[in-house]
Each structure stands twice: as structure tokens, then as C-alpha cells.
Amino acid sequence: MTLKLNRRQFIATGTAFAALGARSAAAASPELNARVADIQLLPENYGSTRIWGFEGMAPGPEIRVVQGARVQRRLVNGLPDVTSTHWHGIRIDNSMDGVAGLTQEAIAPGTSFDYDFIVPDAGTYWYHAHNRSFEQVARGLHGALIVEEPDPLDIDHEEVLVLDDWLIDPDTAQIAETFGAMHDLSHAGRLGNYITTNGKYNLSKPVNRHERLRLRLINASNARIFQLALDGLEGWIVALDGMPLAQPREVEGTFLLAPAQRIDLIVDVTSETGGAGHIVQFDRNESFSQVAFEVTGDGAKSRRAAPGPLPPNNHAMPQLAGARDLSLLMEGGAMGGMRGAMMGGRMSSMREMMQSGNFWAFNGSVGGLDGAPLASLSHGETVRLKITNDTVFPHAMHLHGMHFHEISPDGSLGPLRDTTLLERGEVRDIAFVADNPGKWLLHCHMLSHAAAGMMTWIEVA
Ligand code: C2O
Ligand code: CU
DSSP, X not given: OOOOOOHHHHHHHHHHHHHHXXXXXXXXXXXXXXXXEEEOOSOTTSOOEXXXXXXXXXXXXXXXXXXXXXXXXXXXXXXXXXXOEEEXXXXXXXXXXXXXXXXXXXXXXXXXEEEEEEOOSOEEEEEEEOSSXXXXXXXXXXXEEEEEOSSOOSOSEEEEEEEEEEOEETTTTEEOOOTTOHHHHHTTOOOOSEEEETTBTTOEXXXXXXXXXXXXEEEOOSSOOEEEEEESEEEEEEEETTEEEEEEEEOOSOEEEOTTOEEEEEEEEOSOTTSEEEEEEEETTEEEEEEEEEEEEEOOSSOOOOOOOOOOOOOOOOOOTTOEEEEEEEEESTTSOOOEEEETTEEEXXXXXXXXXXXXXXXXXXXXXXXXXXXXXXXXXXXXXXXXXXXXXXXXXXXXXXXXXXXXXXXXXXXXXXXXXXXXXXXXXXXXXXXSOEEEEEEESSHHHHHTTOEEEEEEO
């Protein structure tokens, strides 16, 4: 991949190098310390909670760069377990993708790994642990990775909102150490009992009436599908999983944010001064304020005109005629009726699968990193992949390294995504140009499912 620097990036990079000049070359990468910390996660009348976090925070520090820039971080593993860091949604060089066991060796405690990559696309991304993710992400190892457009948007504020779902023992204020519980592996995944935004259960931001905000929503939870709506705010979805929509989509009613997905919104504050706007979260028949925007003052007298689309990122368009057809049948789980699947090279009963903590199959095989790839693709090939969710649970399927188009029911190319939600029984076709060489995971982002068989990979050579 060649790097084209525009003027602003060039200046930023130049400054970075000038600043580094005083230090030794070996210290070039800023450190990102993965470590254990005690933080006040619960309301003040509870004790502190022990987490694993980047720089001891959950979410970790926001990493923010301009499109086309280079990101360098020395991941220092201060955890009591091996780890690796994945940069979710970045069209990255394969060796920097951070998948322990596929693209790199796991980073041992007390050692480090230098991540160094270019971010080709503007948008909202995130980074998270990718070893025993069902445990390490649940303990707090994730953060936002924001890639700015070269030219600023016409907005008044921007808020990055990392939504998380923690499973906490209220008696001890500690994270429930039930990672890999059979029920989570086999049902809807590890669902929590304490929902936060940017680590707070009651995040509130002051705004003025008629201000225009850009909201970058990131779902960092293990398994929760957020059902959201706007109240006292009116707006448009302008990007999904970092990638701009061709046309902003006005928000009407509720919208879903599945694990690992991102939504960029542009919203106008329509609530009266003294009132509040909200991102509302629905859970069964109840609704809660996920984030409050307290309208503390009068802004402009009137609203602005509707926003135009964000500038597109540069993606090759799949040509469906002549595409390689692939299919992925997702089976298993509780109440799924699967009798067994291939595991370790032989047919195994569901009972045998369960004994090793496996509950799901892709195309009749329990998935993992050691098996053969789902497909070996040649560079530049267009793929059309039919995904069939033949289970009774929803799944958020994520492809590393490349974004794909969801294909709409009428056969046209829908939005670019890196994570697509399939409801129970749903079938979805996706298409992409395999233009990033390497080994790329394709897995369910309900992290307990990925650990229990819902994981495969493709190779692009
Ligand atoms: Cu968000 Cu395989 O990862
Ligand atoms: Cu799943």
C-alpha cells in the first residue's frame, strides 16, 4: 500500500518526527500499556472494580489520527495472561492485524509488540484484545480509534461514545469471573447487568439548542445488541462501521447497534433550553437514557439544512457478474437441533463437542484457527458470500481486513460494513473485492460464540 500524504497529514507527521528527534530511535513508538487497574466503574456508593485496561482505563485512551496517517504503538503486556491487540475495521497490513495464533504470536506477560500501520480510511474504528477475547474484552481491554477526514465537518461538537455491557457481582463490585460459562457459549453470549457509555452509567454532556453534533457510537460489549433511538435530538446516520453512506439516512424510530458495530450520527439538538436530549436504549419493554445531552443554553436561532454525505473512502466496487460464490452455513447452539459436527478431523457428537466447550459449526465443522481456510482467494478477486444463520440466536459476523457490501434484497449493493447482524433464521449475501493480501478472520463477534466454534478465516494471496 502506498502512502499519499496530503498537506495536513504531512505537517502532522513532520511534527511527530521533530518531537521524536530528541529521543533515541528505539523509543519511536508511544507505549500502550495493557494492565490491571482498580477503577470506580459502579456508582460512588459501591467499591472500586478491578479491570484489565489499556493504560488501566476502560475504555482505553482514544487514539485519533488523520486519514492516511501512520499509527505506531508499542503494546506492553502488563497483564497476567498473553494478549494481542486487533485494530477493528482498519484495512490494515496483515502482519499488524493482531490475531494471536494467526497473524502473530501472542505477546507474553512482561514483553511487548510494536504495532505500526497506516490507516487508509477515515471513520470510527476501535481496538481490542484478540486473545481469549471473550474474557479480555469483557475485562475492559478496548478503546476507540478515530480516523478524521482531512477536512473538518460543519458541526459544533463531536462525541465518541463507547457503549459497554458489564457482568458485575453487585455484592463485591467485581467483574463476574464466569468467562466461558457453558450457558454463554451456547446461548446468546455473555450478557451483562451494567451498561455504560465511556465507562459511566449516567454519561451526560452539556449542549446548546440547535447545535449540531457528530456522535460516534461504538458497541464494545461482548454480546449485547443495543436497540437505540433519539429523543430531543433529530438526525441522520452518516456512516456504518466507519464507512460513509452514499446518502445520510434520517433516523426514524429505533436502530440496532450489534457488538463491534459503529454508527456515526449527525444530530441537531431540538429539545428546549433547560430540557435534555437523549440517546434512548430499549431493553425488552423498558427504555433508559443511555446518554443525556443537557440543553444548558440557546444556540443558533434556527436549525441548519440537512447534512450532505461524508466524503467517501476509496473502495474497489465489487462486480457481481463473475464473482466467486461462497457460502457459510451457521449451525448449532442451544435449541439449534444440531447433532454433531466435524471437530479435530473427525465427526463428533454434540456431547463430545460440549465437553471441549464447543457448540457451533460453520459448514459442518467446529471452527477455529487451526483448520483449513474457508477459501483461498486470489488478489483482486470478487467474492459473493451467502451467510445462513440456521440457529435460534442472532450473530454479528465480522470480517477482518476488508469491508464488504451487504447485498440488498433487490440484488443491489448495500452499505459497506465490517460486521453484519443476522437475526435467527436470516440469510444475507455479502460481496467484497479481496484486495488485501493475508490471512483474515471471519467470525461471530458475540465473543463467546467465536470461542465456541464460530470462527473461520480466508486467505488472500
Ligand atoms: Cu473486533 Cu476478530 O474482531
Ligand atoms: Cu454468534
